[in-house]
Amino acid sequence: MLLQQEPQLRELRIFDLHLGPWLEELKTGPVQVTAIQGDVTQAHEVAAAVAGAHVVIHTAGLVDVFGKTSPETIHEVNVQGTRNVIEACVQTGTRFLVYTSSMEVVGPNIKGQPFYRGNENTPYEAVHRHPYPCSKALAEQLVLEANGRKVLGGLPLVTCALRPTGIYGEGHQIMRDFYHQGLRLGGRLFRAIPASVEHGRVYVGNVAWMHVLVARELEHRAALMGGQVYFCYDNSPYKSYEDFNMEFLGPCGLRLVGTRPLLPYWLLLFLAALNVLLQWLLRPLLLYAPLLNPYTLAMANTTFTVSTDKARRHFGYEPLFSWEESRTRTIRWVQAVEGSAQ
Numbered sequence: 001m002l003l004q005q006e007p008q009l010r011e012l013r014i015f016d017l018h019l020g021p022w023l024e025e026l027k028t029g030p031v032q033v034t035a036i037q038g039d040v041t042q043a044h045e046v047a048a049a050v051a052g053a054h055v056v057i058h059t060a061g062l063v064d065v066f067g068k069t070s071p072e073t074i075h076e077v078n079v080q081g082t083r084n085v086i087e088a089c090v091q092t093g094t095r096f097l098v099y100t101s102s103m104e105v106v107g108p109n110i111k112g113q114p115f116y117r118g119n120e121n122t123p124y125e126a127v128h129r130h131p132y133p134c135s136k137a138l139a140e141q142l143v144l145e146a147n148g149r150k151v152l153g154g155l156p157l158v159t160c161a162l163r164p165t166g167i168y169g170e171g172h173q174i175m176r177d178f179y180h181q182g183l184r185l186g187g188r189l190f191r192a193i194p195a196s197v198e199h200g201r202v203y204v205g206n207v208a209w210m211h212v213l214v215a216r217e218l219e220h221r222a223a224l225m226g227g228q229v230y231f232c233y234d235n236s237p238y239k240s241y242e243d244f245n246m247e248f249l250g251p252c253g254l255r256l257v258g259t260r261p262l263l264p265y266w267l268l269l270f271l272a273a274l275n276v277l278l279q280w281l282l283r284p285l286l287l288y289a290p291l292l293n294p295y296t297l298a299m300a301n302t303t304f305t306v307s308t309d310k311a312r313r314h315f316g317y318e319p320l321f322s323w324e325e326s327r328t329r330t331i332r333w334v335q336a337v338e339g340s341a342q
């Protein structure tokens with residue numbers, strides 16, 4: 001997105017634990033693209049990568065709501081990693097920092113209270129216990145508190161945080177998992193969540209576009225945007241998690257069975273708790289990390305959607321991809337997954 005949409009771009013550094021072969025394709029244009037294999041938990045590696053950069057977009061993170069990694073590791077990567085990024089900016093004199101936060105910094109909370117088409121000012125009791133949202137909330141707080149700190153050279157750091165809802169689009173691993181599960185079940189998926197529960201979703205291209213706009217505008221609107229949070233949204237329709245997935249999986253041949261959940265909620269909760277027990281029992285032998293656990297069930301079963309125009313008002317954001325385009329691109333990607341699986 002930066003290479004396509006940012007005419008002022010001179011150099012792009014990509015810092016990640018895992019560098020994919022796709023990065024090579026980015027190196028063929030006029031902009032210098034440097035891929036750096038590194039770990040955000042290593043302060044010196046981060047500082048070396050950040051030195052001399054005009055703006056840092058910190059999106060690296062450990063996204064795990066399935067118990068694959070320990071809470072300590074999640075904290076180390078998401079919180080200490082973010083601390084390292086902030087310190088690197090301060091020490092090397094980089095003035096603009098954009099952080100990829102998450103809707104989960106707000107909710108759904110442990111009480112399962114609905115957040116219905118809320119905005120950045122909607123009152124909501126943001127209380128978490130799960131390591132992932134806890135880590136994102138702490139990291140976001142660090143980023144916002146760092147706004148105004150003096151960086152090398154004496155000028156103030158300008159920071160802001162973007163909170164995407166559930167991201168979908170090309171490369172969406174969980175969508176791929178649901179697709180394969182549907183194929184295994186003879187082209188069917190069984191409804192587990194009531195259709196009335198709205199779950200916020202945003203297309204990956206629009207998330208990237210919002211980051212590019214913020215990176216561009218932070219310098220010019222530092223007083224307005226510094227220390228602010230913005231939900232990351234677009235015109236994707238409000239639907240339940242499963243009905244939304246069917247927008248893509250339906251055209252790829254899957255069918256969602258049932259107008260109401262097939263299993264009662266208490267049974268799902270029981271199965272989710274059983275999965276936690278099995279995960280714990282099997283840990284010495286293998287990693288058992290199914291999609292269903294009490295946390296993911298609560299996420300899917302609690303209404304959480306945003307309706308806001310703060311990003312438009314503050315820095316002129318309009319989604320780059322319409323809903324139709326986002327949908328078409330995602331369907332094409334699922335179909336390509338299908339093609340490669342055969």
Ligand SMILES: NC(=O)c1ccc[n+]([C@@H]2O[C@H](COP(=O)([O-])OP(=O)(O)OC[C@H]3O[C@@H](n4cnc5c(N)ncnc54)[C@H](O)[C@@H]3O)[C@@H](O)[C@H]2O)c1
Pocket residue numbers: 015016017018038039040041059060061062063077081100101102103136163164165166167168
């Ligand atoms: N997927 C979503 O629905 C969603 C929603 C809201 C916010 N987010 C946030 O967006 C960001 C990207 O998430 P994603 O879904 O694309 O996940 P992802 O796992 O695809 O991307 C995270 C990237 O961070 C890198 N990374 C992990 N640990 C690292 C480390 N120690 N050092 C350097 N790099 C490391 C990974 O290699 C990966 O490329 C995360 O910060 C996540 O919290 C994701």
Ligand SMILES: CC(C)CCC[C@@H](C)[C@H]1CC[C@H]2[C@@H]3[C@H](O)C=C4C[C@@H](O)CC[C@]4(C)[C@H]3CC[C@]12C
Pocket residue numbers: 063065101102103104165166167174192193199241291292295296297299300
């Ligand atoms: C009960 C089952 C039938 C369905 C389980 C679906 C579950 C795996 C899904 C539902 C909601 C999903 C999360 C949501 O879209 C938002 C985010 C925020 C982001 O920061 C990280 C990813 C995450 C947690 C999604 C993970 C998968 C979830 C829990």
